[in-house]
Amino acid sequence: xxxxxxxxxxxxxxxxxxxxxxxxxxxxxxxxxxxxxxxxxxxxxxxxxxxxxxxxxxxxxxxxxxxxxxxxxxxxxxxxxxxxxxxxxxxxxxxxxxxxxxxxxxxxxxxxxxxxxxxxxxxxxxxxxxxxxxxxxxxxxxxxxxxxxxxxxxxxxxxxxxxxxxxxxxxxxxxxxxxxxxxxxxxxxxxxxxxxxxxxxxxxxxxxxxxxxxxxxxxxxxxxxxxxxxxxxxxxxxxxxxxxxxxxxxxxxxxxxxxxxxxxxxxxxxxxxxxxxxxxxxxxxxxxxxxxxxxxxxxxxxxxxxxxxxxxxxxxxx
Amino acid sequence: xxxxxxxxxxxxxxxxxxxxxxxxxxxxxxxxxxxxxxxxxxxxxxxxxxxxxxxxxxxxxxxxxxxxxxxxxxxxxxxxxxxxxxxxxxxxxxxxxxxxxxxxxxxxxxxxxxxxxxxxxxxxxxxxxxxxxxxxxxxxxxxxxxxxxxxxxxxxxxxxxxxxxxxxxxxxxxxxxxxxxxxxxxxxxxxxxxxxxxxxxxxxxxxxxxxxxxxxxxxxxxxxxxxxxxxxxxxxxxxxxxxxxxxxxxxxxxxxxxxxxxxxxxxxxxxxxxxxxxxxxxxxxxxxxxxxxxxxxxxx
Numbered sequence: 001x002x003x004x005x006x007x008x009x010x011x012x013x014x015x016x017x018x019x020x021x022x023x024x025x026x027x028x029x030x031x032x033x034x035x036x037x038x039x040x041x042x043x044x045x046x047x048x049x050x051x052x053x054x055x056x057x058x059x060x061x062x063x064x065x066x067x068x069x070x071x072x073x074x075x076x077x078x079x080x081x082x083x084x085x086x087x088x089x090x091x092x093x094x095x096x097x098x099x100x101x102x103x104x105x106x107x108x109x110x111x112x113x114x115x116x117x118x119x120x121x122x123x124x125x126x127x128x129x130x131x132x133x134x135x136x137x138x139x140x141x142x143x144x145x146x147x148x149x150x151x152x153x154x155x156x157x158x159x160x161x162x163x164x165x166x167x168x169x170x171x172x173x174x175x176x177x178x179x180x181x182x183x184x185x186x187x188x189x190x191x192x193x194x195x196x197x198x199x200x201x202x203x204x205x206x207x208x209x210x211x212x213x214x215x216x217x218x219x220x221x222x223x224x225x226x227x228x229x230x231x232x233x234x235x236x237x238x239x240x241x242x243x244x245x246x247x248x249x250x251x252x253x254x255x256x257x258x259x260x261x262x263x264x265x266x267x268x269x270x271x272x273x274x275x276x277x278x279x280x281x282x283x284x285x286x287x288x289x290x291x292x293x294x295x296x297x298x299x300x301x302x303x304x305x306x307x308x309x310x311x312x313x314x315x316x317x318x
Numbered sequence: 319x320x321x322x323x324x325x326x327x328x329x330x331x332x333x334x335x336x337x338x339x340x341x342x343x344x345x346x347x348x349x350x351x352x353x354x355x356x357x358x359x360x361x362x363x364x365x366x367x368x369x370x371x372x373x374x375x376x377x378x379x380x381x382x383x384x385x386x387x388x389x390x391x392x393x394x395x396x397x398x399x400x401x402x403x404x405x406x407x408x409x410x411x412x413x414x415x416x417x418x419x420x421x422x423x424x425x426x427x428x429x430x431x432x433x434x435x436x437x438x439x440x441x442x443x444x445x446x447x448x449x450x451x452x453x454x455x456x457x458x459x460x461x462x463x464x465x466x467x468x469x470x471x472x473x474x475x476x477x478x479x480x481x482x483x484x485x486x487x488x489x490x491x492x493x494x495x496x497x498x499x500x501x502x503x504x505x506x507x508x509x510x511x512x513x514x515x516x517x518x519x520x521x522x523x524x525x526x527x528x529x530x531x532x533x534x535x536x537x538x539x540x541x542x543x544x545x546x547x548x549x550x551x552x553x554x555x556x557x558x559x560x561x562x563x564x565x566x567x568x569x570x571x572x573x574x575x576x577x578x579x580x581x582x583x584x585x586x587x588x589x590x591x592x593x594x595x596x597x598x599x600x601x602x603x604x605x606x607x608x609x610x611x612x613x614x615x616x617x618x
Contacts, residue, residue: 029440035517036439043430044445046487050464051452057463068470119357122350129354135604136358139365142596144546146564147589150571151364154371154582159379161367196361224346245454253458256548260571275458275549282462283553295459302456 055299061292068286084293094294097265097272098301100183104251104273107187113243116195120202121232138196145193145256152189152261176262182271186257190250198246201239209235244309252302255279274298368593372396372586395583396591402584403570405591408563411478412592415551415562416544418482423491423540424533430487431495432521436507446496452489458549460484465553476557485544491536498532499525534606542596563592 030037062084064077088094123133140148155161156175163170171178175185209232217227254273258265264280265272274294282291367384374383375392399405433439434446464484474480502525510520548564555561561569567588600607 031439031442033437033439033517036433036437036442039429039433039437040445042426043487043492044448046426047448047452047489050484050486051455051460054460054463054467055455057467058460061463061466068466115357118353122353122357125347125350126354128351131604133354133358135601136362138607139597139600140361142542142546142600143365143593144548144564144596146546146548146568146571147368147593148364150567150585150589151368151371153571154377154379154586155364155367157379161379161381161384164380192360249454249456253456255458256568260568263572275461278459278462279549279553283465288462288466291462295462299456299459303454306454 058292058295061289062296064289066289066292068288080289084289085297087290088293088297093269093272094274094277096269097274097277100270100272101251101254101274103183104187104190104254105248107184108191108251109244109247111188111191112195112198112247113240115191116198116243117202117233117236117240119195120199120206121228123199124203124206134200137199140193141196143193146260148193149189149257149260152185156185173267177267179267179270182262182267186254186261186271189257189261190254194247194250198243201242202236205236205239206232241309245306248302248305248309252298365593365597368586368589371582372590374583375580377580377582395580395587398580399570399584399588399591402574403563403566403588404558405563405588407559408561408566409591409595411560412545412562412564412595414478415481415547416541418478419485419488419544420537420540422482422486423488423536426487427491427495427536428521428526430492432499432525434492435496435499436502436520436525437517449489449492453493457484461549461553464550469554475554476560478560480554481551481560481562482544484550485547488536488540488543491540494532494536494539495529498529502528531606534603538599538603538607541599545596563588567592 063079063081065080065083066077067075069075119137123130123137126133153176156163158174158177160174163174171181175181213231213235214227217231222230253275255275258271258273258276259279262271265276275298278291278294281294282288370384370386371377372395373386373391373393375390375394377383378387378390396405430445430449434442434449468480468483469475472480474483506524507520510524515523545562546564547562548568551562552565552568555565558566567585570588571585
């Protein structure tokens with residue numbers, strides 16, 4: 001983007017040379033329109049208070065013996081090096097929670113990418129009932145997790161509708177109290193809830209696939225399936241990268257679903273998430289330093305996975 | 319102009335291609351409607367089941383229970399849940415929480431979006447990089463330090479301000495505003511500047527009226543964040559009279575439900591009340607929630 005900024009007429013009429021000089025100096029220091037800094041200030045201060053400072057505090061806490069003290073009390077927080085991290089790394093509960101995020105991602109990411117791309121491609125060629133379909137796809141996305149979790153509890157409970165339909169095929173113990181199925185059920189729930197958003201993302205990406213590619217594919221006699229895999233899938237690669245990234249962040253943020261759907265990460269920690277563990281260890285058991293260490297590890301992992309995905313999928317984001 | 323022509327051209331080409339291979343095209347069309355129909359059913363059924371279940375006097379999890387049964391219908395569940403968690407108070411708290419966030423986001427988001435698109439100033443590039451970076455930092459990971467900071471240091475637990483603060487300015491909204499302001503022709507601003515209009519005057523009388531559609535999109539997108547948020551208000555509000563509906567309903571699900579005669583009916587009744595506002599808003603204003611806005615919001 002090339003922005004052409006015109007010389008403001010008030011400073012170039014030559015009658016007040018000193019004023020012109022000082023304003024030129026101010027410009028060199030602050031740019032053409034220093035007002036921009038003033039207008040952005042509230043947002044930048046907000047980011048400082050709500051993101052930068054807590055991020056720094058989290059890192060600081062994770063290297064100190066931090067505990068909750070009475071407000072106003074002046075207490076010494078001892079520097080403990082990597083003690084909190086060693087404590088976390090030797091805790092099987094923590095390992096289990098990270099493994100659970102792995103299970104979550106293995107189920108959620110491929111399902112989300114495949115189904116949302118399929119539905120977006122189908123919706124893109126549909127002529128009738130487009131509005132109805134679009135709205136029905138994103139309604140779960142705009143609804144509160146808490147409300148939807150309530151229905152899933154009902155649907156996937158022991159005598160619930162899903163098991164009634166499955167009959168003798170129903171798993172025993174039932175979905176949410178089965179150690180092997182609790183996490184996959186949560187992954188299914190999150191996939192279902194978030195898919196509308198990803199369908200919209202893919203719909204936007206499909207608009208950017210050059211029509212000529214479809215025409216030449218048709219001229220070359222490629223069928224619908226072949227065209228889908230040779231033209232559509234590579235054409236929406238940047239969107240796929242975004243889906244991968246956002247799904248990873250969602251997986252890292254998982255809290256409401258294990259807290260409510262499986263009653264606090266049950267059975268036996270089979271569906272705990274790192275954030276749930278942070279809540280339990282940091283606020284329920286009063287070890288905020290340990291919780292902060294989990295958070296720091298999680299941020300590093302998320303950033304690492306994001307970088308790897310960028311490499312693998314290799315789409316240039318616009 | 320030329321874009322319209324070439325689009326019409328490619329449209330004609332496509333129509334020609336379609337007539338050429340009519341049969342496989344029709345098959346694919348039928349197939350895509352089957353896929354879309356199954357999709358719509360899977361997405362909508364739980365909502366239907368939520369409403370049906372909330373009206374049942376006796377919970378019926380059998381297949382027949384998926385259809386409303388006139389002899390088993392009651393509104394008692396809504397009365398019961400209202401008696402336990404105070405639906406109106408919860409809705410009001412959720413509303414105040416969401417309105418606070420929307421107001422802050424609109425005022426400060428428009429200012430920042432304008433500064434990041436129309437104005438040239440030192441540090442603009444850095445500010446934009448920060449805006450993009452903030453979107454990748456998973457918010458929940460900051461929950462412990464934020465809790466220490468806001469609840470302990472600032473003493474803002476059990477207050478609307480403490481609830482609103484971490485969400486006050488939605489970064490995606492800043493990106494959307496920036497995107498819309500960037501699309502405005504630069505000559506417009508130059509002309510007004512030559513006429514001697516101040517920068518704030520430019521924003522208020524020229525830029526803002528032109529990005530009105532963005533305002534509605536931002537209101538919709540921003541609304542669902544706080545309205546549906548659970549973790550943060552759950553941490554910061556211990557007093558029941560201040561809890562948003564999502565929090566009080568979740569507390570009800572995890573603690574009190576066991577002591578009720580029809581826990582599922584009452585839970586689902588609460589869920590329906592919590593779900594209605596965003597669902598109705600998004601059906602009414604679905605035009606303003608489209609893929610291009612969302613794309614610009616996420617991609618920047």
